Amino acid sequence: MMEITNTDERAVNADRISELPEHILHHILCLLRWPADLARTSILSKKWKVIWESFTSFDFDQRHFQCVNAADKWDHLQPLPVEKQSSIFKQAFESLGFVELPLIHKFILFVENTLGTRLDQLPSIQKFRLHVVFSVHLLAPFMNHWISVATDKNVNELDIHAKMDGKFYALPELVFASKTITSLKLNGCEVGDSTAIKLQNLRELSMKAMRINENIVHNFVQACPLIEDMRLINCYGLKFLHVSSLPKLNKFEVHERSSLRSVKLEVPNLETFWFHGKKSSRCKLILAGCGNLKNLTLKHSHMADKSFHELVSHFPLLEKLFLLECRTLHRITILSDKLKTLSLVRCHKLKEANIDAPNLLSFEYTGAELPFSSMNASRLQEVKLHLKSQKQKSVQKFIEGFDGKGFKLFLASKQGVNIYEELRGLHLSYFGAYKIQLTKSARMVENLLNSHLRDFHPKTLILKTSLTSDLLVFIQEKILNKEKTPPSCCKYYSKKCWRHYLEGAKMSLFPDASSAEYPNTILELKWSEAAPLPGCRDMKDINE
Structure with a gap:
């Protein structure tokens, strides 16, 4: 049996975080949103006290004082000694009658105390944020003072x-x-x-x-x-x-x-x-x-076809185009050898779209039916669709256009997930509430599956993939082996991921006559009754 020395113990217990450079520690403090947690770091060690005192960002959010029992949480706050109190605090505090307004009282004390104890030591301030949501008319004199102090400190x-x-x-x-x-x-x-x-x-x-x-x-x-x-x-x-x-x-x-x-x-x-x-x-x-424009996002309900074409003709360098709820577009043509990202979302009257963008990498469409008469996008890497139409033939024909180009198909509803690594011989059944995504990235498929399992706890998972697929390895590790090895991924978090609620999975393998190399694998998933209710997100939102 290996003996553990004192040196080994010191190595295990070493405080690696405190050894980080000061600017990185300041960035860590910026990520702490609750002010009490931010202040507590000053008592961790002498090093953290110095870091806290040299921290040049101030974030005062009144919403932290609105929650249930907020007044009780801030009971420890007391006015500073008289010599450290600001003049506005001395003059206005008592006259405003804050005894009947404890939450405002505590918020003022918190801001005054923070500025009074930290500001004198700082040559300047990087950031000063003040978020006030109620009784602004009462707080205005204090706000004027706090903002003036920040300005005087060269914020x-x-x-x-x-x-x-x-x-x-x-x-x-x-x-x-x-x-x-x-x-x-x-x-x-x-x-x-x-x-x-x-x-x-x-x-x-x-x-x-x-x-x-x-x-x-x-x-x-x-x-x-x-x-x-x-x-x-x-x-x-x-x-x-x-x-x-x-x-x-x-x-x-x-x-x-x-x-x-x-x-x-x-x-x-x-x-x-x-x-x-x-x-x-x-x-x-x-x-x-604006001839050098590269990214254009438009949400314009009354933009006509002619106006759109005239507008985009001025942007030969355009790389990203997002059209959102442009409800009067009917027929558009997009010609660009620079365009890399295109999104058409809820342009409900769009009947015809011709896309000639040979360098397009990512494409997204949300609408009733597919309006694409032609699409030249030979470098496309990712396609996202959300459709309300029940016209399966047009959708299947559109997807078949990506066969043989290395795309993987991800179809998902609240009840089930279908993943195809081979599009040949594809036959779509009812898909009215499905998310449809095509991608060339195996990692993207894994991320999509992870996200969907988290949000919806589907009952079935159907794969059409080769027996040597990386995706099957992922399924084996994350789902099938889960029963043998309890997940340890979330032991430090109160909110657990989907792996903690999956009780079991039954796998069946069925050969596919149309593609022997890509059999169908079906997994039936059983979820714990104690799992939080899935489906809080609407299917139409998971593409957005």
């Missing part, structure tokens, strides 16, 4: 979410004069027409659920020449959107909420553009000045 990334009913939170004006802010994300905030914007180093701008107009957008564009990523999401009041003179703008995203009439972009270096219009949207898109 780089500022993310403010202030949800108010019918009103908007007005940010302190010094925010818009910061020389260090590179990322500004605002939700439910107010920016005035006359606000002096001098964010000369801003690279990322996001405005969500805000009242804005043409002047506000113009002021940002003129004052922030380094913007690379700009997003306007569900904002009110904007009718005409015109953006130019942003030479570094790489990504632009617009989610329409009010009646936007036109979007005109003259941005030669733009590579990604997203437009999500309302159902009633008749917004005109003018993107002729």
Whole structure:
């Protein structure tokens, strides 16, 4: 019997995580969302105390104080000594009567205590996030102070979410004069027409659920020449959107909420553009000045065939095209030798589509029937289909077009899964609620099967594969050998994967006269009655 020495014991018990570089440990802290867990790391060791004190990201989310018994969980919070209390805390706290509002009381104490104990030691702040969802009008004086303190500490990334009913939170004006802010994300905030914007180093701008107009957008564009990523999401009041003179703008995203009439972009270096219009949207898109566009996503209910063809003709370098709920497209032709990814999702009136994209790698379609008159995509690696049609012949004919090209077929419903590594002689039965996916990757098939077993606990698994297939090895290891070796994959987690709920599997082998090399293997799966109810996800969503 081998003797275990003290050296071996020290090696087993060594704290490898604490030996990681400081920037990696800071990244680990960023992944801890619950503030109490984040604070507890400071007592792990002297090293972790130093890491905690040098951590330059602050995330204050009021939703953590909304849950059941939240007030009890934060009972340990007490005001700092008077000499460490902020002036706004001393002046406003008692007068606001927070005795009757314990959750607000605790949230303020948490933010004040965190800033009061950590901020003085830091030369600057990397990120400051403040998410407030109730009583913003009461918290506004404190929010002004906290945001001002972060700005004074040369914050780089500022993310403010202030949800108010019918009103908007007005940010302190010094925010818009910061020389260090590179990322500004605002939700439910107010920016005035006359606000002096001098964010000369801003690279990322996001405005969500805000009242804005043409002047506000113009002021940002003129004052922030380094913007690379700009997003306007569900904002009110904007009718005409015109953006130019942003030479570094790489990504632009617009989610329409009010009646936007036109979007005109003259941005030669733009590579990604997203437009999500309302159902009633008749917004005109003018993107002729974006000749280097590579990624285009459109959700536009009133885009006609002619408008679509004129639009995409300006993008010879387009690599990814996503058309979502473009309900007035009837007949389209897509010609591109650069296109690599194409998705057509719920374009319900699309009757004819001609695709000539020899370098296309990934294709997705969701709709009633297959509208493809022709498809030239010789390098295709993956196909995803979700169909409402019961016309089996057209679907089978479409799938047969991939026979002999190395594709594997994955068909799945809530009740069963069919996997074909050979498409020759394929005969589809009823598939109305099936997910259909073609792929050349064996690993992708394994991932799809893993995901489906987790979500739906199907009763049957049917394979048409060779006896030497890697997929059979995977099935042998994960399903058939499971009865002999209890799974140990989730012993540190309270939520278990599907392997812990599979009680047994019965396998049968049936030869296939049409393809002797690829017999049919059928597995009947038995699941534990204690398993959580599967099928929480709808079949139509698992393609999305």
